[in-house]
Each structure stands twice: as structure tokens, then as C-alpha cells.
Amino acid sequence: MNFYIKSFSCRFRKLKKSKQIFFNKYFNFFNINYKNKLINFNKIFNNQLPIVIDIGFGIDNNIINIVMNNIKYNFIGIEVYLPGIIKCLKKIIKYKIKNLKLIYYDVFFVLKNMIPNCSIKIIQLFFPDPWPKVKHQKRRLLKKNFLKIIYSKLTDNGILYIVTDCNNYKKDIISNIEDLNKSCFFFKKSNCYKNIYENFDLISLNTNFFNKAKKENKIIYHIEYKKIKLFK
Ligand SMILES: C[S@@+](CC[C@H](N)C(=O)[O-])C[C@H]1O[C@@H](n2cnc3c(N)ncnc32)[C@H](O)[C@@H]1O
Structure with a gap:
């Protein structure tokens, strides 16, 4: 796969033995192991509620607050940072949460190999790693190829929701999406990602990176696109 570049560098101190034992004991029981096989959401959640994917949820309580306040949705949290997982x-386990499953793996492969096409209502990324130095920007996750994969996983009228405090990354994402929209090859001449301005009740943002950006008085950008179907 020549366009894959790792979007993260996982640096954390070696886990305490007790944490590693806890992870080994409970992760598989409550969550989803990476496999090169499509997930059957109905089977996993035992219902047909719409699915929300949170990419790179980090190590705060934001995802837990969201899932506990939105029991009419099922959530998949995808993260490579083991302490966050x-x-x-x-x-x-503590709150007996049933509408959230975690996947501990690189989201690029999870979306590509495990998520059925047209199955996800919302894909959200709060403060994806901005890789601000020019020489590192190639490591940004939201490049055209990945945005194409995201597009294929959204349901009709599904939403891609991104929050960032990096102006340069914001511009980069928007220009990538606009380029994709122009591309006849992929979108068959249609404008399929439509820019929208909606405030989701679903989201009351309170992540570590959000709070850090607010403390530093940074501008926070909300990027929202909807998958619009132009062809029947
Ligand atoms: C800047 S942090 C933001 C964390 C949190 N969303 C917040 O707003 O505080 C980005 C997160 O994305 C995760 N991440 C980066 N690339 C990833 C990938 N390819 N697959 C899964 N997670 C990834 C990182 O491990 C990190 O926790």
C-alpha cells in the first residue's frame, strides 16, 4: 500500500504490570479485536442504532460522557494509545456501558478492513495530530486517500466532523475535500461532500486538547461535511 504513512508516534512509559494484566484480561471480552474481516454491528451491539466512530479519542473522559449521554447511538472508539484505551x-466496566466498543489499532486499517461501506452515521475526530512542521505534514491522517475511505464508510447524509486548533491543517483538510469533490474519477462528477454548519446535540466537547487550546486562547475550527447523494 504505497500511500500509507503512520500518523502517530506512540510514546508512553512501559505499562505497570497490573495495567497490562487488566488489559489482557478484559479487553477482548468487552471490545473488538483487530481482524481483517468486516464487523457485523447488529451482532456486536444487539440492536440497529446508528453508529458513531470516534477516531483518536485520547485519554480524557470526553468519549465516556458522550456515549453515556447518547444512548440512542452506538459508538466505536478507535485509538492506538494504550493508556487511553x-x-x-x-x-x-465501571459504568456497565453497552453502547461503546473500542478498537486498539491504526484507524487506517480498521476503516479499510473492518468497517462495512455506507454503515456509519457520524465519523468524528477531535484534534487529530496536526504535525505542524512542514517536513512532518506528510504524516497527517486526513489526506485525500483517507478522506476517500471515510467517505465510503459514511451512510447517505452521514457526517464527517473534525475539530482542530491548527489553521494550516484546517486549510489542508478543506482543500483535500474540495479536490476530492472535483475529482470525476472518485465522485463521478458530483459534489458529494457538502459543507454544513450544524450544532450536534450529540457533542459537548471537553477533551484534553480542546481544554489546552482554550487555555492558550487558540481559535478552534469546526469542520463539518455531509455525504450527499446526487445520483440515484
Ligand atoms: C492530538 S491527540 C487528540 C486526543 C483527543 N481527541 C483530544 O481531543 O484530546 C490525537 C490522538 O489520535 C490518536 N491517533 C493518531 N493517529 C491514529 C491512528 N492512525 N489510529 C488511531 N488513533 C490515532 C493518537 O494516539 C492520539 O491519542
């Missing part, structure tokens, strides 16, 4: 897993 373990913290979230503890909350899933």
Missing part, C-alpha cells in the same frame, strides 16, 4: 476500558 485502558482508562476508557475501566470506565466501560
Whole structure:
């Protein structure tokens, strides 16, 4: 796969043995192991509620607050940062949360290999790693190829929702989406990602990176696109 570049660098101190044991004991039981096989959401959640994917939820309580306040949705949290996964897993067990499943793996492969096409109502990314230095920008996740994959996973009228405090990344994302919209090859001449301005009740943002940006008085950009079907 020549366009894949790792979008993260996982640096964390070696886990305490007790945490590793906790992870080994409970992760598989409550969550989803990476497999090169499509997920059957009905089977996993035992219902047909719409699915929301949170990419890179980090290590705060934001995802837990959202899932507990939105029981009419099922959530998939995808993260490669093990301390974040373990913290979230503890909350899933403590609060007996049924509408959230975690996947501990690179989202690029999870979306590509595990998520059925046209199955996701909302895909959200809060403060994706901005890789601000020019020489690192190639590591940004939201490049055209990945935005194409996201598009294919959204349902009709599904929403891609991104929040960032990096102006340069925001511009980059918008220009990538606009380029995709222009591309006859992929979108068959249609403008399929439509820019929207909606305030989701679903989201009351309170992530670590959001709070850090607010403290530093940074501008926070909300990027919202809807998958619009122009062809029957
Ligand atoms: C800047 S942090 C933002 C964390 C949190 N959403 C917040 O707003 O505080 C970006 C997160 O994305 C995760 N991440 C980056 N690339 C990823 C990938 N390819 N697959 C899954 N998670 C990824 C990182 O591990 C990190 O936790």
C-alpha cells in the first residue's frame, strides 16, 4: 500500500504490570479485536442504532460522557494509545456501558478492513495530530486517500466532523475535500461532500486538547461535511 504513512508516534512509559494484566484480561471480552474481516454491528451491539466512530479519542473522559449521554447511538472508539484505551476500558466496566466498543489499532486499517461501506452515521475526530512542521505534514491522517475511505464508510447524509486548533491543517483538510469533490474519477462528477454548519446535540466537547487550546486562547475550527447523494 504505497500511500500509507503512520500518523502517530506512540510514546508512553512501559505499562505497570497490573495495567497490562487488566488489559489482557478484559479487553477482548468487552471490545473488538483487530481482524481483517468486516464487523457485523447488529451482532456486536444487539440492536440497529446508528453508529458513531470516534477516531483518536485520547485519554480524557470526553468519549465516556458522550456515549453515556447518547444512548440512542452506538459508538466505536478507535485509538492506538494504550493508556487511553485502558482508562476508557475501566470506565466501560465501571459504568456497565453497552453502547461503546473500542478498537486498539491504526484507524487506517480498521476503516479499510473492518468497517462495512455506507454503515456509519457520524465519523468524528477531535484534534487529530496536526504535525505542524512542514517536513512532518506528510504524516497527517486526513489526506485525500483517507478522506476517500471515510467517505465510503459514511451512510447517505452521514457526517464527517473534525475539530482542530491548527489553521494550516484546517486549510489542508478543506482543500483535500474540495479536490476530492472535483475529482470525476472518485465522485463521478458530483459534489458529494457538502459543507454544513450544524450544532450536534450529540457533542459537548471537553477533551484534553480542546481544554489546552482554550487555555492558550487558540481559535478552534469546526469542520463539518455531509455525504450527499446526487445520483440515484
Ligand atoms: C492530538 S491527540 C487528540 C486526543 C483527543 N481527541 C483530544 O481531543 O484530546 C490525537 C490522538 O489520535 C490518536 N491517533 C493518531 N493517529 C491514529 C491512528 N492512525 N489510529 C488511531 N488513533 C490515532 C493518537 O494516539 C492520539 O491519542
